[in-house]
Amino acid sequence: MRAKTDNPENILTPAPCGTFVVTAVAPGKSVSFSLVLPTRNEHGNLQEMVDALRPLLHSATDGSYEIIIVDDDSPDGTWKLANELAAADPHIRAIHRKVERGLATAVVRGWQASHGELLGVMDADLQHPPELITRLLDSMEHDVELVVGSRRADGGSNGNWNLPRKLISVASCWLGRILLPEILDRVTDPMAGCFVLRREVIAGVPLAPRGYKILLEVLARSRVRHVREVGYVFQARQNGHSKATLKTFLDYLSHLWELRADLRAGQVAAPAEMPTPTANRSGWAAD
Numbered sequence: 001m002r003a004k005t006d007n008p009e010n011i012l013t014p015a016p017c018g019t020f021v022v023t024a025v026a027p028g029k030s031v032s033f034s035l036v037l038p039t040r041n042e043h044g045n046l047q048e049m050v051d052a053l054r055p056l057l058h059s060a061t062d063g064s065y066e067i068i069i070v071d072d073d074s075p076d077g078t079w080k081l082a083n084e085l086a087a088a089d090p091h092i093r094a095i096h097r098k099v100e101r102g103l104a105t106a107v108v109r110g111w112q113a114s115h116g117e118l119l120g121v122m123d124a125d126l127q128h129p130p131e132l133i134t135r136l137l138d139s140m141e142h143d144v145e146l147v148v149g150s151r152r153a154d155g156g157s158n159g160n161w162n163l164p165r166k167l168i169s170v171a172s173c174w175l176g177r178i179l180l181p182e183i184l185d186r187v188t189d190p191m192a193g194c195f196v197l198r199r200e201v202i203a204g205v206p207l208a209p210r211g212y213k214i215l216l217e218v219l220a221r222s223r224v225r226h227v228r229e230v231g232y233v234f235q236a237r238q239n240g241h242s243k244a245t246l247k248t249f250l251d252y253l254s255h256l257w258e259l260r261a262d263l264r265a266g267q268v269a270a271p272a273e274m275p276t277p278t279a280n281r282s283g284w285a286a287d
């Protein structure tokens with residue numbers, strides 16, 4: 001059990017640096033599941049999120065889990081709250097990044113610091129309902145390597161998005177499916193931000209995360225072959241605001257181009273066997 005401390009900075013997990021490669025054997029004592037929560041100005045959501053996740057993860061993993069909060073020096077002090085949560089609960093770890101930035105890089109840094117045989121990611125703002133994580137873990141049967149929370153699978157939707165967001169979403173997905181059908185057609189919701197994968201399919205693979213779309217990177221570069229999807233309804237934000245900007249969209253476009261070039265150059269192996277998603281692709285689902 002980690003000791004409580006008056007100075008939470010003392011128990012901070014250092015941010016991994018260098019290349020974006022997750023090691024095969026988790027350093028230190030392994031756990032069944034590591035969930036990364038990337039945060040930027042989520043002070044109003046983080047406590048509630050963690051309180052909701054703790055009992056769910058406890059029963060889903062028999063207590064063998066860790067939550068890794070990766071905060072990018074949030075001006076609202078989310079990192080302080082993360083440190084306090086980590087100081088009070090050995091299942092929680094906090095990474096406070098002072099230089100590196102970005103959602104996708106935060107997720108990979110969290111996985112690099114993790115001890116889990118299964119790795120996951122979920123937004124910290126409650127827009128992914130915490131119960132979804134239990135459903136993803138339940139669906140991770142022995143032949144499955146990646147389970148994606150999908151807004152397009154049965155029972156899924158985007159909730160109440162406004163028109164501009166719907167248009168950006170549709171344009172992003174449409175462009176992606178044209179430029180990189182080998183990758184985006186593997187799932188119904190390639191822009192999904194909540195998923196669980198086996199560490200072994202990503203271990204040792206050099207990743208190049210950028211922008212928001214970490215699932216694209218995983219689908220393109222990892223050894224994942226068998227994918228399953230679980231439908232869920234994207235919730236409205238109650239506190240704080242989205243950090244997605246025009247730059248997020250531009251990052252997405254350059255990420256697509258980069259993956260496309262790597263695929264054409266043979267640096268990304270499109271899997272020979274692609275599962276065919278059964279859900280309808282014509283809805284609004286990409287952010």
Ligand SMILES: Nc1nc2c(ncn2[C@@H]2O[C@H](COP(=O)(O)OP(=O)(O)O)[C@@H](O)[C@H]2O)c(=O)[nH]1
Nearest residue numbers: 038039040072102103106123124125242243244
């Ligand atoms: N560490 C980190 N987390 C981020 C960053 N941008 C967004 N996030 C987190 O990623 C999650 C999704 O971001 P959000 O802005 O809500 O995206 P949206 O749901 O698509 O509008 C939330 O938990 C954010 O706090 C970032 O630059 N760094």
Ligand SMILES: [Mg+2]
Nearest residue numbers: 123125127242
């Ligand atoms: Mg959000």
